[in-house]
Amino acid sequence: MVVLKEISEALILGKTKKVKDLIDQALKEGINPIEILDKALIPGMNVVGEKFKKGEYFIPEVLIAAKAMNEGMRFIKPLITQTGAAYASKVCIGTVRGDIHDIGKNLVAIMLEGAGFQIIDLGVNVAPEKFVEVAKNEGVDIVAMSALLTTTMLAMREVIKALKEAGIREKVKVMIGGAPVTQRYADEIGADGYAPDAASAVEKAKELIGRN
Amino acid sequence: MNFKLPEDRIFIIPLLGAPGIKLSRTTLKENLTDWSIQLKTIRLLMERFQPDGVFPFKDLTVEAEALGSEINFPEYGNPYVTGHFIETEDDLKVIQSRYKGLSGRMPVFIKVVEKLAKDYSNFSLIKGAYAIGPFTLAGQMMGISKLCMNVILNAGLAHKLIEFTTKVIKDYIKAFLDAGAEIVAILEPSAVMLSPDQFDEFSGKYLSYLVKELKAPLILHICGNSSHLLKKMPHTGAKALSLDSPVNLKEASKVVSEEIILMGNLAPVKIFLQSTPDEVAEATLALLDETKDIKNFILSSGCDIPSETPLENIEAFMKAGRKFGAKTSPLI
Numbered sequence: 445m446v447v448l449k450e451i452s453e454a455l456i457l458g459k460t461k462k463v464k465d466l467i468d469q470a471l472k473e474g475i476n477p478i479e480i481l482d483k484a485l486i487p488g489m490n491v492v493g494e495k496f497k498k499g500e501y502f503i504p505e506v507l508i509a510a511k512a513m514n515e516g517m518r519f520i521k522p523l524i525t526q527t528g529a530a531y532a533s534k535v536c537i538g539t540v541r542g543d544i545h546d547i548g549k550n551l552v553a554i555m556l557e558g559a560g561f562q563i564i565d566l567g568v569n570v571a572p573e574k575f576v577e578v579a580k581n582e583g584v585d586i587v588a589m590s591a592l593l594t595t596t597m598l599a600m601r602e603v604i605k606a607l608k609e610a611g612i613r614e615k616v617k618v619m620i621g622g623a624p625v626t627q628r629y630a631d632e633i634g635a636d637g638y639a640p641d642a643a644s645a646v647e648k649a650k651e652l653i654g655r656n
Numbered sequence: 657m658n659f660k661l662p663e664d665r666i667f668i669i670p671l672l673g674a675p676g677i678k679l680s681r682t683t684l685k686e687n688l689t690d691w692s693i694q695l696k697t698i699r700l701l702m703e704r705f706q707p708d709g710v711f712p713f714k715d716l717t718v719e720a721e722a723l724g725s726e727i728n729f730p731e732y733g734n735p736y737v738t739g740h741f742i743e744t745e746d747d748l749k750v751i752q753s754r755y756k757g758l759s760g761r762m763p764v765f766i767k768v769v770e771k772l773a774k775d776y777s778n779f780s781l782i783k784g785a786y787a788i789g790p791f792t793l794a795g796q797m798m799g800i801s802k803l804c805m806n807v808i809l810n811a812g813l814a815h816k817l818i819e820f821t822t823k824v825i826k827d828y829i830k831a832f833l834d835a836g837a838e839i840v841a842i843l844e845p846s847a848v849m850l851s852p853d854q855f856d857e858f859s860g861k862y863l864s865y866l867v868k869e870l871k872a873p874l875i876l877h878i879c880g881n882s883s884h885l886l887k888k889m890p891h892t893g894a895k896a897l898s899l900d901s902p903v904n905l906k907e908a909s910k911v912v913s914e915e916i917i918l919m920g921n922l923a924p925v926k927i928f929l930q931s932t933p934d935e936v937a938e939a940t941l942a943l944l945d946e947t948k949d950i951k952n953f954i955l956s957s958g959c960d961i962p963s964e965t966p967l968e969n970i971e972a973f974m975k976a977g978r979k980f981g982a983k984t985s986p987l988i
Contacts, residue, residue, distance in 0.1 A: 458808070499884060503849035504804045511805065542733045547801055547849075569728075594925045594962045595674075595734050623880050624925045632930070 447473060448484040455488035455516065456495075458508025463516045477523040480516075486558045489513050493555065493643035503547065510554050517557060533653045536578045537588040538566030540599040545592035548622060551642040552588065559646045561586075572599070572606040579607065579616050585653055588645075591622040600625075601633040617652040621645055666944070667954045668977040669709035669782065669919070670928075671898075674734075674963035675970060676701040684963060685731050688715050691767040698772060704967070705974050709782035710775075712768040714960050715761075716843060719788045719824060720796040722760035723751055741799045748817055751797070755820075757827055766831050773836025782839055784875070785832035789844025790866075791859040793821040800846055807854050814858060822862040826869060833872050841875035841898060842866070848880040852888050860892050867893035875919065879959050886911045901926070901958030905947050914951040921958040922973065928957060928965045933972035940976035 447470045454462040470480055492509040495501035501509075535556055539549050546568050557563045564582055566574055579587050587607065591597035600620050607613040619637035620630055630638035637652050639645035677684055679700040680693065687694040694713055702710060717735045721727045729735040742748050758766070769785045776783060788796075794817045795803045806814040829840050847859040867874055873895035878885065881902035889897050889912070896917035899908060905920055912918065922928065927939045940955070947953050955977045961970065 502851040502854065504807045504851070504854060507801055507805050508808055542730060542736070544728075544736050544738065545800075547804075550801070593734065594929070594959070595964075597925070598962075598964065626926055628926065628930070 445475065445483070447475070448480065451480065451484035451516070452488035452491070455485060455509055455512045456491050458505065458512050460508075460512040460515050463512045464519055467516055467519055471520075471523075477520040480520055481524065481558070485513055485516050485520075489555065489558050490643070493641075497641065497643065506551065507547070510551055513554055513558065517554075532560045532562075533585040533649075534562045534564065534582060535586040535588055535649065536564040536566055536575065536582065536584045537590070538570035538575065539568040539590045539592075540596055540603065541569055541571050542599060543591050543593055543596035544568040545590070545622075548592070548642070549590040552590065552621065552639075552645045555642045555646050556588075556649055559650070561649060572603045575603045576606045576610045576612070580610060580612055584616060586617045586619060586649055588649075589618070589620045591620075591625065594624045597622060597624050597629065600629075600635065604634055619645070619648055619652060666977060666980065667708040667782070668956070668974060669707050669711075669954055670705070670922075670957045670970060670973060671711070671714065671924075671960045672701050672705065672707065672970070673698070673711070673713035673960065675961055675965045675967060677963055678967060679704060683731050684734065685729055687713050688729075688735065689761060689764065691764045691771070694764070694768050695771050698768065699775070702776075705970055707781075707974065708954075709784055710772050711784040711786060711841070712765050712772070714786050714843065715765070716788055716792070716845075717796075718761050718765060719793050719821075719828060722758070722762050723797065723824065724754060725796060737796045741802070742797045742817060743802075745813060745816065748813075748820065752820055755824065758831055762828055762831070766835050769832050769837050770835035773838075777836075783837055785829075785835075785837040785840045787825050787829050787832070787840055787842055789842045789847060789859060789876075790818050790822040790825055790862040791850070792844050792846040793825065794818045795846045797821065800849075803846075804849060807850070807858055811857075818858060818862055822865060826866055829866065829870055829872070829874075833870065839873045839875060839895065840870075841877050842894075843877050843879075845877075845879040847885070848878050848882050850885075852884055855885050855888050856891070860888055863892035863894065875917075877919075877959075883908070890916055896952075896954065898956065899958070903958075905943075905950065905953075909947075909950045917952040917954055918947075918950055919954040919956045921956065924957050924959045924961050924965075928961050928969050928973070931969065933966075933968045936969045936972040937976040940973050941980060944977065944980045 451466045553563050589600050617636045620635045621639050627638045637648040639648040676697040680697040717727050720737045725737045726739040727735050728738045773783045875896040876894040877898035879900050898919040899921050901921045901923035
C-alpha cells in the first residue's frame with residue numbers, strides 16, 4: 445500500500461491537491477476509506493503534531509497540513525458514513541465570547557475529528573447560552589472551549605456556570621485551552637481538563653471519556 | 657534620539673491601562689474612544705502607581721479600523737476586528753487607494769500621547785506610545801490563518817500586503833513622535849507563530865525598515881513564547897525587547913546583546929490577576945533576582961495587565977520592585 449504512505453507524506457507537506465488525487469487513486473485501488481483515514485491521514489497529522497512539538501514545524505506549516513487533512517477528510521467522510529462506522533463521542537467546540545481567534549480551536553477540532561470524535565464546531569465569539577443549547581440538544585459528551593486573550597478567557601467560567609444552571613454540568617466533560625490558560629485556571633473554574641496544545645488535547649479528550 | 661537607562665535604579669513599567677478603569681470609574685470603550693477620558697484614567701494610574709514610564713491604553717484595532725476593517729466594540733471588553741478581509745491583490749489595491757493617512761481613532765491616541773508628554777515633561781519618565789506590528793496588522797486585514805498559509809503558498813501577496821501595513825504604521829508612529837513620544841512599542845503578537853526564518857522575512861525585515869526610516873527607538877513586543885525568535889529579534893534594530901512571561905529572561909540575556917534593553921515579564925494572568933499581593937511581591941523579587949545580572953533591564957509585566965486585576969497586586973509589584981531597585985519614585 446505505497447499509496448497510503450504517499451498520502452501521509454503529501455499531507456505532512458501540506459499539499460492539498462496531491463492528497464486529494466492520491467485518495468482518489470487509493471479508492472480506485474479498492475482501499476477502504478476507513479483505512480485511508482486510520483493509516484494515512486491520522487498518522488500524517490500525528491507526524492505534523494510531533495514536528496510542531498519539536499520545533500521543526502511552525503504554525504504556517506501546521507496550517508497548510510491541517511488544510512490538506514481537512515480537504516482529505518471532507519472527501520472520504522461521506523464514504524465512511526455510508527459504511528456505517530459509528531463515531532465514538534461528540535464534542536462541541538468553540539472560541540468563547542469576545543474572542544475571535546480560531547487557529548488553535550480549529551487545529552484541536554481537526555485533530556479530534558481525526559481521532560474519531562464527532563465535532564460540532566460553534567465557531568468564534570460563542571455566547572455561553574450557545575454552548576449550553578448545543579450541549580443540551582445534541583447530547584454532547586465534551587464541551588471544549590478556547591481563548592487566546594487574557595481578558596476573554598474569563599468567559600470560560602461563565603460557560604461552566606451556565607451549564608450548571610441548565611442542570612447539565614454533570615452530563616458533560618469540560619475541557620479548555622488557549623495561550624493564557626493554565627491548569628491552575630482550569631482547576632479554579634472547575635473545568636475537567638486542560639491541554640497545552642492540540643495533540644495533548646486529543647489525549648485529554650480520550651482520557652475524559654475513558655477511552656485510554 | 658538616544659536615551660540610556662539610569663544606573664542607580666531599576667526602571668519599572670508595568671503594561672498598564674486597562675486596570676485604570678477602576679480608578680476613573682469608566683468603561684474600556686469610553687477610554688478607547690475619548691481622549692479626555694483616557695487621559696484622566698492614565699493620570700490616575702500614574703498618581704497611584706508611579707511607574708517610570710507613561711503609555712496610553714493599548715488597543716490592537718486602531719490601525720485596522722482606520723483602514724476600514726469592521727470592529728466589534730463591546731462596552732466592557734476589548735474591541736476586535738471582525739471582517740473585511742483582503743483575499744486578492746485587487747482587494748489590497750482598493751484598500752490602498754482609500755488610504756489617506758491618519759484616520760479613525762488614531763487622533764484619540766495621538767492626542768493622549770501629546771498631553772501626557774507635556775504633563776510629564778519635567779520628569780525622567782519614558783514617554784511612550786503603542787503601534788501594531790506590520791505582520792499582525794496584515795493578519796487582521798487578510799485573516800491571520802490565511803496570512804500564515806500565504807507565507808508558504810503565496811509569499812508575493814503576503815509581502816505586498818505587509819509593505820502596505822508597514823507604510824500605515826510608519827505614518828502613525830511618525831505622528832506619535834511629533835506629538836512628543838520618545839519611544840514607541842511595536843506590538844507584533846502574531847509573529848510568535850512564525851519560524852525564525854519566516855519571522856526575518858515577513859516581520860523582522862519590515863521592523864528594521866521602520867527603525868531606519870523613523871530614526872527613533874522602538875520596543876519590540878511579541879506575546880507568548882518567543883524564545884525561538886530571540887536570535888532574530890535583535891536584527892530589527894529595536895532598542896528594547898519586551899518579552900512575555902513564558903520566556904526565561906536570564907536565558908534570553910545570553911542570546912541578546914547587552915546593549916539591547918530587555919523588558920519583562922511577570923505573568924499577567926497567573927501572577928497579576930490570580931495571585932495575592934504577597935504572592936505578587938514574592939514573584940517580583942524572584943524575577944529581580946533572576947535578572948540581576950542583565951545590564952539593561954526594565955521590570956515589567958509580560959503582557960497587558962487585565963482590567964479585572966486587583967489594584968493591590970499592581971501596588972505589591974511596584975513596592976517589591978522599588979525595594980529591590982529604585983531609591984525613589986521619579987514622580988516625587
